[in-house]
Amino acid sequence: MSLEFPILSLLTFLPLCGALLIFACWRSDAAARTLALVFSLAEFAFSAWACLYYYPATRALGAPPGMNLFEDLPWIGRFGIRYTLGMDGISLVMVLLTAFIGAIAVVVSWNGIKERVPLYYALLLAMLTGILGVFLSLDLFLFYLFWEVMLIPMFFLIGIWGHGRRIYSAVKFFLYTFLGSLLMLVAIISLYLLHGAQSGSYSFALTQLVHTAVPYGVGLWLYAAFLLAFAIKFPLFPLHTWLPDAHTDAPTAGSVILASLLLKTGAYALVRFGYPLFPEAAHAFTPLLYASAVFGISYGAWVAFAQEDMKRLVAYSSVSHMGFVALGIAAWSPVALSGAMMQMVNHGVTTGALFALVGMLDERTHSREIATYGGIWGKTPALSFFFLFFCMASAGVPGLNNFVGEFLVLVGTFKVAPAAAAGAFLGIVLTLIYTVRLVQGVLFGKENKPLSLRDLSLREGGLLAVLAVVDVYLGVHPGPVLELVKAPIALLTGVR
Numbered sequence: 001m002s003l004e005f006p007i008l009s010l011l012t013f014l015p016l017c018g019a020l021l022i023f024a025c026w027r028s029d030a031a032a033r034t035l036a037l038v039f040s041l042a043e044f045a046f047s048a049w050a051c052l053y054y055y056p057a058t059r060a061l062g063a064p065p066g067m068n069l070f071e072d073l074p075w076i077g078r079f080g081i082r083y084t085l086g087m088d089g090i091s092l093v094m095v096l097l098t099a100f101i102g103a104i105a106v107v108v109s110w111n112g113i114k115e116r117v118p119l120y121y122a123l124l125l126a127m128l129t130g131i132l133g134v135f136l137s138l139d140l141f142l143f144y145l146f147w148e149v150m151l152i153p154m155f156f157l158i159g160i161w162g163h164g165r166r167i168y169s170a171v172k173f174f175l176y177t178f179l180g181s182l183l184m185l186v187a188i189i190s191l192y193l194l195h196g197a198q199s200g201s202y203s204f205a206l207t208q209l210v211h212t213a214v215p216y217g218v219g220l221w222l223y224a225a226f227l228l229a230f231a232i233k234f235p236l237f238p239l240h241t242w243l244p245d246a247h248t249d250a251p252t253a254g255s256v257i258l259a260s261l262l263l264k265t266g267a268y269a270l271v272r273f274g275y276p277l278f279p280e281a282a283h284a285f286t287p288l289l290y291a292s293a294v295f296g297i298s299y300g301a302w303v304a305f306a307q308e309d310m311k312r313l314v315a316y317s318s319v320s321h322m323g324f325v326a327l328g329i330a331a332w333s334p335v336a337l338s339g340a341m342m343q344m345v346n347h348g349v350t351t352g353a354l355f356a357l358v359g360m361l362d363e364r365t366h367s368r369e370i371a372t373y374g375g376i377w378g379k380t381p382a383l384s385f386f387f388l389f390f391c392m393a394s395a396g397v398p399g400l401n402n403f404v405g406e407f408l409v410l411v412g413t414f415k416v417a418p419a420a421a422a423g424a425f426l427g428i429v430l431t432l433i434y435t436v437r438l439v440q441g442v443l444f445g446k447e448n449k450p451l452s453l454r455d456l457s458l459r460e461g462g463l464l465a466v467l468a469v470v471d472v473y474l475g476v477h478p479g480p481v482l483e484l485v486k487a488p489i490a491l492l493t494g495v496r
Contacts, residue, residue: 007050008071008085008136011095014043015102015128022122029117033110036121040106043128044099051092064138064207066491075142080192080203084139089484090341094135094268097348100470101260102128105253107463108356112252112363113161120161124253127153131257134265140188140273141204144181147229147265151177154254154262162249169242169249176242180232187225191277194218210276223281226274227289233266236289236326237296240319247315252359255311259318259355260348267325267344275332276492282332289330290420297323297427305434310358310368313438314351317394320427321347321402327424328409334489336412341485342478343405346393349474350402353390353467357383360460361442364453370438375447380455384443386464393471395435396428401474 018039025031053069063070067086075083087095105124113120130150137143151174159170188204195212196202203209214222232239243263247255275282300320307313321343328340360383362368377384393400406428414421456464474481 006071007046007053008069008087011043011046011050011099012085012132012136013129014046015039015125015132018042019122019125019129022118022125026118032118032121033106036106036125037103039125040099040103040128044096044103047095047099050087051096066488067138075139079141080196080201080205081141082139082203082205083142084205085136085142086138087136088488089486090268090271090488091135093341093345093481093484094264095132097264097345098128098131098135098261101257101348101352104352104356104463104467105256107459108256108359109251109253110459112359116160120157123153123156124257127157127257131261131265135268138206139204140192140206140209143269143273144185144188147184147269148178148181150262150265151181154250154258157254158246158250161251162254163251164249165245166249169245172242173246176232176239177229180229180239183225184229187222190218190222206273206276212277214278214281216280219278219281220284223274223278223285226278227270227285230266230270230274231292233269234263234322234326235266235319236292237299237319237323238292240296240300243319244312244315247318247355248309248311252355252362255315255355255359256352259314260352263318263322264344264348267322267329267340270329271337271340271492275329286330286332289326290417293323293326293330294420294423294427295323296320296326297424298430301427301430301434305430305437308369308371310361310370310438310442311355313370313434314354314358317431317434318347318351320431321351321394323427324406324409324424327413327420330420331409331413331416332493333412333416334486334493335415336409337489337493338482338485339405339408339410339412341489342408342474342481343402345481346401346405346471346474349467349470350390350393350400353386353464353471354394356463356467357387357390360456365451370441371448373442373448373451374445375443376451376453377443379451379453382456382461383453386456386468388439388443389468390471391435391439393475395432399472399475401471401478404475404478 022032022035066088069087071085073083075081127150130146133146155170155174158166191209195209235243297320300316304313304316325340325343328336393402396403396406410421
């Protein structure tokens with residue numbers, strides 16, 4: 001659909017506009033909170049508007065196949081760099097998730113952040129622009145720019161408003177992700193030069209680079225650089241070690257965005273750029289991706305069982321759950337890839353809710369240790385209900401959202417790699433074990449310490465209720481999401 005109104009640019013830069021406006025209200029914490037909420041809700045409204053424009057089965061004028069919304073303008077012509085944004089069903093789902101989680105993060109932070117409030121919300125909104133840019137860019141130079149930009153706000157969010165060893169965790173997060181990205185930059189430039197030497201036209205456009213004839217040996221090295229950068233962000237075992245520290249020491253909203261959005265950029269980029277640019281190399285690396293995914297699923301669940309800190313437990317559970325996403329991508333079949341996309345959304349909602357709940361408990365008791373709690377079901381029935389609900393969703397109980405994604409991944413993978421699917425199933429069993437331990441240790445059993453706990457406030461209850469409704473909706477009616485990603489996945493896999 002050809003639009004005179006640049007809706008993709010609006011979606012990308014609206015949060016950044018909010019961040020800049022917040023700086024104008026530097027001395028007012030209340031104004032900063034209000035502006036952040038207004039801009040985050042506006043972002044979600046515009047993403048829903050984009051969804052309404054997307055549904056008609058027409059395509060933007062001049063758009064590449066599969067892109068229903070498209071913007072393309074010259075930028076740095078001397079080097080073949082263009083400002084190119086595009087949206088298909090996969091990127092639309094990711095944009096909707098980003099806008100939704102962005103609003104959740106603002107509300108989660110409402111009472112928890114008391115120092116340098118304007119700077120905090122400005123960084124939060126600026127980070128959303130970086131994430132949205134990753135999901136919409138179709139020029140590799142532009143993609144890399146957004147890929148690096150989104151790291152900077154998270155570094156400061158952890159380093160300034162974090163807890164414990166926040167400086168250590170912030171630096172570790174930045175070094176892991178930045179160093180991996182530098183190798184990807186080398187690969188992007190190499191591909192750019194190779195394409196120019198072959199065609200005589202130097203370009204960073206994805207639509208042109210996919211037609212580059214990359215020698216097999218060179219393709220292996222270039223794809224390895226891309227895969228390393230994406231695997232760190234996933235994070236895939238054994239490149240996951242930055243994640244538990246970053247989650248543990250980040251503020252609550254930082255953990256929510258880290259789990260719900262930043263991890264998804266790695267998976268999305270692998271699907272959008274890695275496989276289309278280097279199909280032969282991706283096929284050669286498939287056994288390694290299977291092994292990393294299957295081992296990561298069980299390893300993450302097993303280590304989660306051993307954790308005493310609830311935040312670290314949920315962090316390691318993310319390693320396990322994102323292993324299912326990697327498994328679905330490795331299978332590269334329509335069913336498994338649809339399950340991977342569904343799992344990305346489901347994990348974003350469920351794990352974001354769990355981090356929010358842990359943050360709420362931490363605000364009340366200043367402790368995240370499981371041993372601090374016990375028997376709180378009778379004291380805080382509303383909070384306990386939502387805690388149990390989202391733990392069940394995380395464990396993959398049928399009727400809730402995680403079940404759908406994991407089921408599709410396992411079914412799709414079993415058709416092409418039965419051994420990998422069987423190995424992944426063990427992770428589901430381990431997930432049930434650590435989930436039962438967490439629920440028993442926090443909600444039921446004997447009270448470990450005398451705690452004076454208040455139940456959920458209206459703001460907290462409303463926030464969790466919205467997340468629960470989305471959780472149930474995706475669990476019983478995943479059709480709309482699956483329909484959105486169906487055509488792009490058919491185009492990627494070549495199976496219709």
